[in-house]
Amino acid sequence: MLKNIDFNKNRQRWKNYFCLFISFLFLIFFYVNRTTILENDPEFSSKFKIASIVLGWIVGVVLIFVRLDFGKKWNRVINILYILFAPCYIFFNMEIAVFNETYSFREQHLSLLLFNFLLIGILELIFIVITNRVRLGTDIWAFICVMFNIVNYFVYEFRGTPVMASDIATVGTALEVADGYKIQFNFYTTVALVMLFDFIMLGRVIKCEPVFKKVSHRLCGIAVMAVVSVTGFSQLVMTDMVSNRGLYLSLFNPMRSYQQYGSIACFARSIKLSVPEKPNGYSLKKVEEITSKYISDTVDPNKKRPNVIVVINEAFSDPQVLGDIETNEDYMPFIHDLMKNGNCVSGTTYASIVGGQTANTEYEFLTGNSMAFLPKGTVAFQLYLRHAMPSLVTELKSEGYTGNSATHLQKARNYNRDKAYPLLGFDKFYDYTNMIVPFVKMRNNATDQCTYDNITHDYEQQRKSTDAPYFGYTMTIQNHSSYDVPFDNFDDKRIVVENADAPDLGYYLSLIKYSDEMFENLINYYKNTDEPTVIFLTGDHQPRIHDESMDSITNGEWRNWNDEEMMRRYEVPFLIWANYDIDKKTVEKTSMNYLQTILMETIDGELTGFQKFQQDLQKEIPVLTSNGYWGADGKFYSVDDKNSPYYDLIQEYAMLQYNDMTDYKNRVEDFFELKQ
Structure with missing residues (x-):
């Protein structure tokens, strides 16, 4: 018996040492990151921040050495109180990581607050039952929740939107590009870590026995929690319960919703929104009724066709649409002049995304489908593109185009491109591992010039075997965020924003200047060829610019933009240039899903x-x-606005897309493909 007691004491001593070691690691972490943690903030002084963090750390260290044992009966009562208290603490602990003094905990309806507590509590009980330990199960769940919102903070900093349910499918891609970002903890994320440390140490104070003494009881507990989980998921998550209680998950600024209503509730809502629904009134008969009005053209084998080069340029945009930006020189002089005076069709297009999820613009352009009918935050390439489907690629192939090559000099599996591109009809896909020209990078990404050289070389190889028109598609990577991490192989001295405190914007525009010069090289190459050639250019989305820079550019007005005004964040230029005479025109505004039709015209x-x-x-x-x-009436509408005069047209489009993408076994092929 004495040996057992000594052994238990020895084990406890080593646990204490380990906790102390963790606490001192935190001090080292705080010292290393002190600059960003204590940076000037109008809300709190540096002294207040240091005092808060140090006090929280001291509380956690003291709790390491405290043990309470009130006897078996009272220990059970304390365990129950601990279980009930934990969801409240976990909620506020995790919300601190994304705290915003303007939005957090404001307009928080009691029912939504209780909903957050309820979801956290149910999942806490699940972990307790699985581990058969009150403290261990609660600690695991608390750690997951707090880390989720710390990650949420960094994801928002990197791309401008928080983590949503559909992002689970894009974790691999996110990790691939994470090297380009600099992780900097601020005061709130640091406080969240301190609070988590205190909570875990608090749990060690109380004496916890196994929840179930017998295996049969534990199995019953697991069965009960399985029923509770399924019921809770179907009734709390997969319904409109939270939206009926005032939760509005803003599609323009979801982080504001996360801060207002709670991350758990909003993430749960995003799960519901990530499941595509069949359009109301959908039937094959209705689809055939719509498609019968539009007969596909028959391919003319004798028609002379130009080569087609498509460039979707990473984060290419003109930020003048956001505010009056003054720079030391024009950051895209060639493209500005080409759109104004060149032999091209040009104008403004609108993306469905900003700051990330590039593949969604690719999907809209290549298929003509719209993200308007897919759950917000989802990536079509990963979740919905599972079977071959008609696209611009298959259409050009049916017209006799060769090459049919896609180039994206990153990892092929990013956004599932290695599977999505072949399903859309591409015959070849060049990534950075099988490219046919030397790899040249700027920062840690392939340059635009490198990408253009690869597609041009592919064109030259095709010319050795055929004179059929060539189609090449490129998704560049040079301008990928972030825009505030210095790299030795990048010269960022060119563009300076002179009338705003926005260093990341100047860094981004320096990249755009390089893109402008490299696109000019591409145009000059095909300008000097004898073959008729058309080059299409647009950006996938606007870049993620820091909130502070947006404040400086817009004098803070962007924070109060309504939905229509916020569309400025989704505005991107496009142009279609030809080395032969075409009907020049300016398109005032269009969207990505229409661009392939404009290109074919x-x-x-x-x-x-x-x-x-x-x-x-x-x-x-x-x-x-x-x-x-x-609408043609100049008014701006939400996609689900049933009072819109265009609602029936929207529903027709949704049905056609559902038939094309989801009900593919009954797809009206003659409608989506050319006749031979």
């Missing part, structure tokens, strides 16, 4: 029934994105 190609449907639709709805749309 420009090259005088045959049109599918779907593209003819889009031609008519653009007259009534010139812009359609996942964030809303403009």
Whole structure:
């Protein structure tokens, strides 16, 4: 008996040593990151921050050596109180990590607050039952919750939106590009860590026995929690319960919703929104009724066709749309002049995304489908593209185009491109491992020039075996965020924003200047070829610019923009240039899903029934994105606005897309493909 007691004491001593070691690691962490943690903030002084963090640390250290044992009966009572108290503490602990003095805990309805507590409590009980330990199960769940919101903070800093349910499918891609970001803890994320440390140490104070003494009881407990989990998921998560109680998950600024209503509640809401629904009234008969009005063209084998080069440029945009920006020189002089005076069709297009999820713009452009009919935050390439489907690629192939090559000089599996591109009809996919020109990088990404050289070299190889028109597609990577991490191999001295405190914007515009010069090289190459060639350029989305820079650019006005005004964050230029005479025109505004139709019109190609449907639709709805749309009446509408005069047209589009993407076994192929 004495040996057992000594052994238990010895084990406890080593646990204390380990906790002390962790506490001192935190002090080292605090010292290393003190600059960003204590940086000037109008809300708190540096002295207050140091006092708060040190006090929290001292509390945790003291708790390491405290043990309370009130006897078996009272220990059970304390355990129950601890279980009930934990969800409240965990909620406020995790919300501190994304705290915003303007929004956090404001307009927090009691029912939504209780909803957060309830979800946290249910999952806490699940972990307790699984581990058969009150303290261990609660600690694991507390750690997961707090780390979730710390990650949430950094994800928001990197791309401008928090973590949503659909992001689970993109974790691999996120990790691939994480090297380009600099992780900097601030005061709130540091306090969240201190509070987590205190909570875990508090749990060690109380005496906890196994929840179930017998295996049979534990199995019954697991069965009960399984039923509770399924019921809770179906009734609390997969319904509109939280939205009916005032939770509005803003699609333009979801982080504001997370801060107002609680991260757990909003993430749960994003799960519901990530499940695509069949359009109301959908039937094959209804689809055939719509498609019967639009007959696809028949391919003319004798028509002379130009080469087509498509460039989707990473984060390419013109931030002048955000505010009056003054720079030391023009950051895209060639493209500005080309759009104004060149032989091209050009204008403004609107993306469904900002700061990230590049593949969604690719999906809209290549298929003509719209993210407006898919759950917010999802990535079509990863979640919905599982079978071959009609696209711009298959259309050009049916017209006799060769090459049909895609180039993206990153890892092929990012956003599932290695599977998505072949399903869209591409015959070849060049990533950074199989590219056919030397790899040249700026910062840690392949340059635009390197990407263009690869597609040009592929074109030259095709010319050795055929004179059929060539199609090449490139998704560049040079301008990928972040825009505030210095790299030795990048010269960022060119562009300076002179009328705003926005260093990351100047860094971004320096990249755009390089893109401008490299695009000019691409144009000059095909300008000097004898073959008719068309080059299409647009950006996938605007960059993620820090909130402080947005404040400086807009004098803080962007924080109060309504949904229509916020569309400025989704505005991107596009142009279609040709080395032969085309009908030059300016498109005031359109959206990514319409661009392939505009491209086919420009090259005088045959049109599918779907593209003819889009031609008519653009007259009534010139812009359609996942964030809303403009009608021909000039008014801005949400996609689900049933009072909109365009609601029936929106529903028709949704049905056609559902038939194309989801009900593919009954797809009306003749509508989505050209006739041979």
